[in-house]
Amino acid sequence: MQSRCSSASVVLGAVLATALLAAPASLPAQGAMPDRYRAIAGHIIESALADSAAYERLGALVDRFGPRLSGSDNLEHAIDWVIAQMQADGLEKAHGEEVLVPVWVRGEESATLLEPRVRKLPLLGLGASIATPAEGITAPVLVVNDYDDLTAHAADAKGKIVLWDVPFTTYGETVQYRTNGAVAAARVGAVASLLRSVTPYSQQTPHTGAMRYEDSVPRIPSAAISVEDTKMLHRMQDRGQRIVVRLQMSAQTLPDRMSRNVMAEITGNERPEEVVVLGGHIDSWDVGQGAMDDGGGVVVAWQAVKLLHDLGLRARRTIRVVGWVNEENGGRGGNAYRAAHQNERHVLAMESDGGVFAPSGFGFTGSAEAMAIVQRVATLLAPIGSDHITRGGGGSDIQPLMRDGVPGMGLSVDGTRYFYYHHTDSDTLDKLDPREMALCVATMAVLAYVVADLPEPLPRETSGPAR
Amino acid sequence: MQSRCSSASVVLGAVLATALLAAPASLPAQGAMPDRYRAIAGHIIESALADSAAYERLGALVDRFGPRLSGSDNLEHAIDWVIAQMQADGLEKAHGEEVLVPVWVRGEESATLLEPRVRKLPLLGLGASIATPAEGITAPVLVVNDYDDLTAHAADAKGKIVLWDVPFTTYGETVQYRTNGAVAAARVGAVASLLRSVTPYSQQTPHTGAMRYEDSVPRIPSAAISVEDTKMLHRMQDRGQRIVVRLQMSAQTLPDRMSRNVMAEITGNERPEEVVVLGGHIDSWDVGQGAMDDGGGVVVAWQAVKLLHDLGLRARRTIRVVGWVNEENGGRGGNAYRAAHQNERHVLAMESDGGVFAPSGFGFTGSAEAMAIVQRVATLLAPIGSDHITRGGGGSDIQPLMRDGVPGMGLSVDGTRYFYYHHTDSDTLDKLDPREMALCVATMAVLAYVVADLPEPLPRETSGPAR
Numbered sequence: 001m002q003s004r005c006s007s008a009s010v011v012l013g014a015v016l017a018t019a020l021l022a023a024p025a026s027l028p029a030q031g032a033m034p035d036r037y038r039a040i041a042g043h044i045i046e047s048a049l050a051d052s053a054a055y056e057r058l059g060a061l062v063d064r065f066g067p068r069l070s071g072s073d074n075l076e077h078a079i080d081w082v083i084a085q086m087q088a089d090g091l092e093k094a095h096g097e098e099v100l101v102p103v104w105v106r107g108e109e110s111a112t113l114l115e116p117r118v119r120k121l122p123l124l125g126l127g128a129s130i131a132t133p134a135e136g137i138t139a140p141v142l143v144v145n146d147y148d149d150l151t152a153h154a155a156d157a158k159g160k161i162v163l164w165d166v167p168f169t170t171y172g173e174t175v176q177y178r179t180n181g182a183v184a185a186a187r188v189g190a191v192a193s194l195l196r197s198v199t200p201y202s203q204q205t206p207h208t209g210a211m212r213y214e215d216s217v218p219r220i221p222s223a224a225i226s227v228e229d230t231k232m233l234h235r236m237q238d239r240g241q242r243i244v245v246r247l248q249m250s251a252q253t254l255p256d257r258m259s260r261n262v263m264a265e266i267t268g269n270e271r272p273e274e275v276v277v278l279g280g281h282i283d284s285w286d287v288g289q290g291a292m293d294d295g296g297g298v299v300v301a302w303q304a305v306k307l308l309h310d311l312g313l314r315a316r317r318t319i320r321v322v323g324w325v326n327e328e329n330g331g332r333g334g335n336a337y338r339a340a341h342q343n344e345r346h347v348l349a350m351e352s353d354g355g356v357f358a359p360s361g362f363g364f365t366g367s368a369e370a371m372a373i374v375q376r377v378a379t380l381l382a383p384i385g386s387d388h389i390t391r392g393g394g395g396s397d398i399q400p401l402m403r404d405g406v407p408g409m410g411l412s413v414d415g416t417r418y419f420y421y422h423h424t425d426s427d428t429l430d431k432l433d434p435r436e437m438a439l440c441v442a443t444m445a446v447l448a449y450v451v452a453d454l455p456e457p458l459p460r461e462t463s464g465p466a467r
Numbered sequence: 468m469q470s471r472c473s474s475a476s477v478v479l480g481a482v483l484a485t486a487l488l489a490a491p492a493s494l495p496a497q498g499a500m501p502d503r504y505r506a507i508a509g510h511i512i513e514s515a516l517a518d519s520a521a522y523e524r525l526g527a528l529v530d531r532f533g534p535r536l537s538g539s540d541n542l543e544h545a546i547d548w549v550i551a552q553m554q555a556d557g558l559e560k561a562h563g564e565e566v567l568v569p570v571w572v573r574g575e576e577s578a579t580l581l582e583p584r585v586r587k588l589p590l591l592g593l594g595a596s597i598a599t600p601a602e603g604i605t606a607p608v609l610v611v612n613d614y615d616d617l618t619a620h621a622a623d624a625k626g627k628i629v630l631w632d633v634p635f636t637t638y639g640e641t642v643q644y645r646t647n648g649a650v651a652a653a654r655v656g657a658v659a660s661l662l663r664s665v666t667p668y669s670q671q672t673p674h675t676g677a678m679r680y681e682d683s684v685p686r687i688p689s690a691a692i693s694v695e696d697t698k699m700l701h702r703m704q705d706r707g708q709r710i711v712v713r714l715q716m717s718a719q720t721l722p723d724r725m726s727r728n729v730m731a732e733i734t735g736n737e738r739p740e741e742v743v744v745l746g747g748h749i750d751s752w753d754v755g756q757g758a759m760d761d762g763g764g765v766v767v768a769w770q771a772v773k774l775l776h777d778l779g780l781r782a783r784r785t786i787r788v789v790g791w792v793n794e795e796n797g798g799r800g801g802n803a804y805r806a807a808h809q810n811e812r813h814v815l816a817m818e819s820d821g822g823v824f825a826p827s828g829f830g831f832t833g834s835a836e837a838m839a840i841v842q843r844v845a846t847l848l849a850p851i852g853s854d855h856i857t858r859g860g861g862g863s864d865i866q867p868l869m870r871d872g873v874p875g876m877g878l879s880v881d882g883t884r885y886f887y888y889h890h891t892d893s894d895t896l897d898k899l900d901p902r903e904m905a906l907c908v909a910t911m912a913v914l915a916y917v918v919a920d921l922p923e924p925l926p927r928e929t930s931g932p933a934r
Contacts (some may be wrong), residue, residue, distance in 0.1 A: 122892070226893075231895075
């Protein structure tokens, strides 16, 4: 890829010479994109689609290091490798910035249905869960539909394992039971909390994810089982059968460990302290490969910046790729990045954390004027269909910047299958497609480059960001 | 269901009185179905679609007994239960017929990738496989695409674990590597054979199934891993990385055990020794619930016969439901049934073993004249869209009958997802749909009843069955 891009760069250098040497174009409030950007965008797209570099790089990352939970050696080795590769790519200021992250270690875990018949239940403990005693917790199961149902059966819950059978609607709506189910169950005296995995589709697939405790409520172990087993246990309960499960978990929370946000850039040639930042999160859950969530997001942003570098495209402002750390179970990377970069002016923050499937454009959060400009920039993406800018969007890792008023946007993709694989052992490279990834690279690269090169920064809200 | 059906029977009794009391209709070589059958078919369909009895009964079966591998206690308990339920249904001659079946017991098993990085590989040993030594087999892996690729790399295979990375095309084409892969690998000196699971879709889902040895070739352990892990190991090999896996299996083949074909009938009122037999196989693999493969097939056939009974529909010939045993790893149930029923004349054998999803009709194997008659009978199913009779079809368990010239047919259904779940832990009740199952019941019941009641038996080929 490197030699091919170098060749591409030479060719493009000749092709674009006239356009690039022209005086910087202004972007009128209305009207067509300057020809200069149209020509550049065309070449970025063409170059991005010329190979499978992003897919291959993601494969090299995730096959080599596997899943990358905060606090793991896997993650630290992956970060070392990314920095070295970014340097080899010729990007500037490739480095890590320290972030203290939580360390949760899953250990061995299992759940066994003992009554009415014996069956091993595929299981994933939820991140931050405590362990069971070594001998496990053996208790009857109470299946509930939701918080109201638990309240209605609160008297039955004491000493039981509560199983939340909450069918998937939207992630936002359903995931609250993963986050808060253990606290609600413990409040009524349950000894453990099990969750129907948060997903619209299952092949006996448990989905992990973060959960939380409250200081005033007893901590009980919490884990996800499959949709299939949840439905079966619910049917058994509906038939009046006694259900008993033995849950064994040895999860530990260890002292925090130093990790890093990883980044590199193409420093701006006129306003280097003004920054367009784009990226995803380099950490993942501790299962599968974290290929979709969110190795793909990091690699697409990285390849977008590498592509601009290979094409010799240096914008007025700095374009920086960041792999934020600890998105999954703490969000400390995003906060640390904001704190460490207060001396810069972020013009735009872009995140890809919804999978790198076929892109349709971006969701945007910021002022109406900024949205209008971004929409005009996005017309450059019409040839590949990723020109749709919708209102509202961002990402967990750029939220701290966005709260300061930085315009934020999240890559919009075909999300059909995202939650099939999300936080599972089947979040693996093969779920992604080389061409779809290349389209994401093109989309991120065009948007980042043009916004970073516009004569004026994107206007912020005068009083906080608009939705 | 029973009380509702009794009521339905009373109502139907009145409605159909005139038609049923009319003289037996002949089925002309060409032309419309007699009104008598049209009225009956309409009532069968209406009654079948009035509730979710088949789905509920399947749930009762598979939730209670779980998977039902030949030789297991689960299976014997399930057979006892089915016989008792068939008697309670009021069906005639509900009983089991002894069949000696093989006993293969999976035991504990695991596969761990040791190099280039450590990962537990989801695994299912293949049925009939031998165990590894207790300490496992730790060996480098050679990934091959197919038999030709193994031949080309035969010199590399000695002492290695061969991994077959054969993408799914059709089941028939791909499954040969599950069946014969271990023999081919052992011939070139491999110490174990691993298989990319036979499926078009995976969420880290291993698929088990039968394999076989040859007496002249060393027996080596054989198991399936996921599509995801197969692809990953193949990518690692393509990058020149050394791959080492430790495989541990404790599978045992024990002495044969007595099991049973399970059956019941509505004895024919004119020609009881002439039989229309319909069914599926009561055994399954030892994972999941065997709900789709083939609990659903047995229950749909069973509910079809129960429905005819509840509606008071006794045909000229005997209509018999059979749950054959040992389809999955021996086929001994189908052979035993043929041997035990040689004194009867089977007019038609029908099997459902492709899942009980939305039915489209049947595949038929038999004489052209019989096919024409069946096609005319199937016009009664046009109101529910399951009236398409295609040439060629049957089922493993009815093959022994079909080899004797008995016309055979297999229920045709929407097979989109069948191989997603086939032989996996996710072959569970929730993969099926109550209404689709009811449509299958209606389809089986109408076809079975009318063929069993025709004045003349379906004509056989004069010289063996046609395809």
